Amino acid sequence: MSMMRLMGLIRKEAYEIVRDPSSIAIAFILPLALLLIFGYGVSLDARGIPVAVVVDHPTLLTASFVGELRSSRWFRPTNYPGEAPAEKALTDGRAAAIVWLRSDFTRLALSSGRAPIHVIVNGVDANQARIIENYLNGAWLAWLAQRAAGEGIRISAPVVAEARVWFNPAMRSRDYLVPGLIAIIMTLIGALLTALVVAREWERGTMEGIMVTPAGKMELLLGKLIPYFVLGMGGMLFSTIMAVFLFRVPLRGSISVLVACSSLFLLTALGMGLLISILARSQFVAGMVAIVATFLPAFILSGFLFDIHSMPRVVQLLTHVIAARYFVGLLQTIFLAGNVWSIIVSNCLGLAILCLLFLGLAIIRFRKRLD
Amino acid sequence: MDAIVVANLSKSFGAEPARRNALKGVSLRLAAGSMTALIGPDGAGKTTMLRTLAGILTPGAGEVSVLGHHLPEQALAVQRRIGYMPQRFGLYEDLSVEENLTLFADLHGIARSEREGCFSELLTMTALGPFRKRLAGKLSGGMKQKLGLACTLIHPPDLLLLDEASVGVDPISRREIWGIIHRQVVEHGITILLSTAYMDEAERCDSVIVLHEGEILAQGHPGRLSSPLEGRSFLFELPENLSTSPRTVQSTIAGLPGVIDTVIQANGLRIVMEEPAPPALPADLVGRGTLKASPPRLEDAFVSLLFGRVKRHGISVPAETAASDGTVVIEVHDLYRHFGDFTAVKGVSFSVRRGEIFGLLGANGAGKSTTFRMLCGLLPSSSGTLRVAGLDLRRAPSAARARIGYVSQRFSLYEALSVKQNMEFFASAYGLQNRRKKSRLAWALEEFELSAYAGANAGDLPLGYKQRLALACALMHEPGIVFLDEPTSGVDPLARREFWTRLNALACQGTTCLVTTHFMEEAEYCDRLVLMSLGEVLAQGTPSEIKAAARRPGEPPPGMEDAFISIIEEHERSSRRAS
Amino acid sequence: MELSLRRIVALAIKEFLSLLRNPASRAVLIGPPIIQLLVFGYGATYDLKHVPFVVYNQDAGRLSRDFIARFAGSPSFELIGNLPDQLALQQAVDSETVLMAVNIGPQFTSDLERGRTAHVQFIFDGRDSNTAALALGYAQSIVTAFNRERLPRNSGVPASTIVLDRAWFNPNLESRWFIVPGIAGILTLLVSMLSTGLSVAREREMGTFDQLLVTPMNPGEILVGKALPGFVVGALEATLIIAVAILWFKVPFTGSFPALYLGLFCFLLSAVGIGLMISALALTQQQGLLGTFLFMVPAIVLSGFATPIANMPKAVQYITLVDPLRYFLIILRASFLEGAGVSLLWPQYWPLATIGIVSMIVAAGLFRGRLG
Secondary structure (H helix, E strand, C coil), rough: CHHHHHHHHHHHHHHHHHHHHHHHHHHHHHHHHHHHHHHHHHHCCCCCEEEEEEECCCCCHHHHHHHHHHCCCCCCEEEECCCCHHHHHHHCCCCCCEECCCCHHHHHHHCCCCCEEEEEEEECCCCHHHHHHHHHHHHHHHHHHHHHHHCCCCCCCEEEEEEEEEECCCCCCCHHHHHHHHHHHHHHHHHHHHHHHHHHHHHHHHHHHHHHCCCCHHHHHHHHHHHHHHHHHHHHHHHHHHHHHHHCCCCCCCHHHHHHHHHEEEEHHHHHHHHHHHCCHHHHHHHHHHHHHHHHHHHHCCCCCCHHHCHHHHHHHHHHHHHHHHHHHHHHHHHHHHHHHHHHHHHHHHHHHHHHHHHHHHHHCCCCCCC | CCEEEEEEEEEEECCCCCCEEEEEEEEEEEECCCEEEECCCCCCCHHHHHHHCCCCCCEEEEEEEEEEEEEEEHHHHHHHHHEEECCCCCCCCCCCCHHHHHHHHHHCCCCHHHHHHCCCCCCCCHCHHHHCCCCHHHHHCCCCCCCHHHHHHHCCCCCEECCCCCCCHHHHHHHHHHHEEEEEEEEHEEEEEECCCHHHHHHHCCCEEEECCCCCEEEHHHHHHHHHHHHCCEECCCCCCCCCHHHHHHHHHHCCCCEEEEEEEEEEEEEEEEECCCCCCCCCHHHCCCCEEEECHHHHHHHHHHHHHECCCCCCCCCCCCCCCEEEEEEEEEEEEEECCCEEEEEEEEEEEEEEEEEEEEECCCCHHHHHHHCCCCCCCCCCEEEEECCCCCCCCCHHHCEEEEHHHHCCCCCCHHHHHHHHHHHHCCCCHHHHHHHHHHHHHHCCCCCCCCCEHHHHHHHHHHHHHHCCCCHCCCCEEEEEEECCCCHHHHHHHHHHHHHHHHHHCCCEEEEEEECHHHHHHHEEEEEECCCCEEEEEHHHHHHHHHHCCCCCCHHHHHHHHHHHHHHHHHHHHHH | CCCCCCHHHHHHHHHHHHHCCHHHHHHHHHHHHHHHHHHHHHHHCCCCCCCEEEEEECCCHHHEEEEEEHHCCCCCEEEEEEECCCHHHHHHHHHHCCCCCEEEEHHHHHHCCCCHHHHHHEEEHHHHHHHHHHHHHHHHHHHHHHHHHHHHCCCCCCCCEEEEEECCCCCCHHHHHHHHHHHHHHHHCCCCCCCHCHHHHHHHHHHHHHHHCCCCCCHHHHHHHHHHHHHHHHHHHHHHHHHHHCCCCCCCCCCHHHHHHHHHHHHHHHHHHHHHHHHHHHCHHHHHHHHHHHHHHHHHCCCCCCCCHHHHHHHHHHHHHHCCCHHHHHHHHHHHCCCHHHHHHHHHHHHHHHHHHHHHHHHHHHHHHHHH
């Protein structure tokens, strides 16, 4: 290992990065665009859900229930004259649910206290449907308590669930989406960038020229890893600054732990990129594989959007080879909870194993040979 | 001491059944301080040999030792002491000239204190001094090649391996590159092994190795290799004001019994015979020129060595029937092309007649490619008129393009498609259908001897076959005009000969051919040509007219290459004087 | 500009062959989409199953045990332990051992029996608040069901109950029915863009593009010829994926195939059009890849695949109007679950067709521009 050779290779790579705008675009423009889109665009918090209300026989009682719905920030109720037009609205997508107070509602409510409020939801988005159902239940309970108070009776729900959401009391989805997103962006930067640049050397014939110099295999690999590691950490720093100052995501853990975990993850992602390009040797194939193997798996299987516990066992096992899975867990903990060592250690261990695997395979498969 | 010792080296690629043996039990020894050329047709194993010696291919079987180090185990030790320049030297195009040099200096561990002296020496030698800060991607082809050589020489190597270092480079740069290589031997006593497609380059080496299909056919001093041809080489001198084209004479002579090879040369035809006896010229030729014995050249030896081994196809050259009726088919008048502030083509005018082989010559960056692209309709002109078959191809209806054929530089074809699929695609693209398509496909497979390769991927073909396929695809629709952009670059002498024979046949049938080339000897094969430099036409006319223009009083007429260089140097001198 | 069918077909065949004869692109186009559909189809779900939770029950009464049993018995939750104190509870959440912790006070049973309100503390791990929010919703519905049974019957208050009559189109609220058609849309986009986005850049790098331009083909023919493989590959792939969705994942298909395929046609028109646009702009394959990527990632995120468009801020909602995947996902889901026919999907067809035609025209213009 010679410092002069290594520095020479690093310097060369640095010039190439600076002079080719596409690397800079991947490292800085991609995080910027994605963070803005996700940070502002993606939310699971529903507001102003359009509800079709059908009241067969309007009375004061029905009016007070509809009023309750109207005052809730979750709903945007619209009156429909009958069941048929309401159902049409549901089919057209103009309404997400129908609340139907039938003609006997008032009579039953006054006599038996068991008046059904019929609800029909559009179940296509099952998750959304469940949220709407819960919101409606909440509105109904609130209405009930209000009615009782009006009658001078204190009536309250038998059990009140006091939900406390730790680490993110306001349940701001941005707070957990942004750290998860950083993990996905770093997967992209690490794997895509390295996959393309090594393959490019093969295609342009520069690899053959470099191979016959005294530079050793480790020098060549480190000469690739170090510059892109620095670039990747730059992208990481940039994303973290955006998360903390633009999106106001709290950073409760220590910076040094964040840096250490990010370094480990970045090495893993770079190792994966290196391995892809060593095996592919052409930009076309390397790029295709990088796209197929990085973005969608990281998006769907990392636990960023979908709960890993709820996946079938086989798929859960598969998530263990996805580096983003560990990094999503690490970032969410470091940002929102702080230095929780049990989580940090176990996730870092998973990352370290993957990192050794990818880099090890890359070292084994990379030969200073054409055949 | 021997710099290279190779014993029984074999190397094959691919798995059974598609296994290809690139080298079959080759043995050789190279003395330290010698300069050896490796020649042979495409696919002979030259590149495999050089790569194995550079330690980037593992020998399949046999012993290889380079500079006393055994390969493949001691590859790093070898790489510390050699310089290797691959066929396409991969310069980092986003790095400047100086940064490229610095990178290789770093990799070879040149001390910082020695660098300045070393760089300035290399930059002076390659005349790249003024371009120190220029990005390598912005250099011309010749300059890139010189920079590649400079990077290879950055640490004084003990052994220099060069894989076709001067391919695709114009004669001036080629001379400079040879100057540099020669200095390494004379001044530093470096051992050199190079592969080349130019026989004149090989002739300058101490020793020549002829490879063919992975085996050594012959080895020795160039003079010794050509000595068996003593008495078999002849020159048929033709007067300068010959009424018919030398091509017609050539095709007649080529058909005579016992003739191995005929080429058009400066002032006549070079003839190589199978036996040491002059050819029996037919009566009508006897009076038209003078037949002389000529000292044999390496190229004659090369052709005769491979004669019989490489199946050469009898290409029927029809008698000159449909030839030149004088109709102008390509007309260029006062053509300009600007790229920003830079003017690539400055007022070029020329015209080409039907059935002519017309050459477009010039150094790298002379503007010939730009002119060529404008003619094909790939690039709009900035001003001036341009007529191909009476039309401007850029504005003409697409049917007009059906009248031209096009062979691009590097024979770009669809590499993932098979030979036959490529042909079928171009046939359909040119609107051929049914019976005609079928018969043209059959013709192409037969005429270009591609039947054996019909199912092979175009990307896996040896270069010479790629060239054939490219030409076959361009001729599928029997175009009246064919454009060929450096159609012989990197192709060995045998394939080049075959190619020109085909072109002659085409021209005789009345097809107009427009060719760009770097090979000056090929300029002799053209009916007429233009010589371009820095976007301007410096000379045009028949080869003898051009040579006459460069002739200095009291000296014999120069060869084409000398004429080319002297015209360009004269022009550069006068334009410098003007500014 | 007149188009010659023969030449278009020749070019399309050539494009097919170069896609399919290259082992790498063949592998990328055929294997991964099906594998991804299977893995993601199982992996991507909002239906919570076995969410681990712990309980710190300070109440010895019958009702608290009944209360806990409702959680433990639900398929959504999995009780992994009763803890002795508040500290252990905290640690369990901190270390991500559990997503939810329930703390029941000592008075739970007695409060309920006396008609007083019993308070139960639920703690969720908000680091993954997507799942936390879902779990909270599930927990709330269990509590509501518990409450409903314990509400005073005749307290003189005009009371009522919420009756969820039905969830239309997806009675059991299976989120897989929603996600799998979405994945089908994403994979169709991926495949059709990959097969067109690089096609021109590759030819440019190989030098064959010039060769193509000097043939009698005009830009229109080249455009159509290059578009066809993306179309056909996309359509075949989509058909395969839809078949897997119906036959393997058993997502009910209630709509009409003509309506779905009309939508697929319009969608492929726009996906291929955008792919060709990127292709015409890119000078190198690397740029083509990056361009494809920079389009695809936001297109997926903003399509409503994972998060409803209605939840996005207004400004972002406007951006989604140019996202072809947005319309196609609606078409897919409506065709699968809502039984929609052509007339109902009209509002999705025309924007897709517009995006497709506009992008094709721009791509043709770029081709022409690049030629000069």
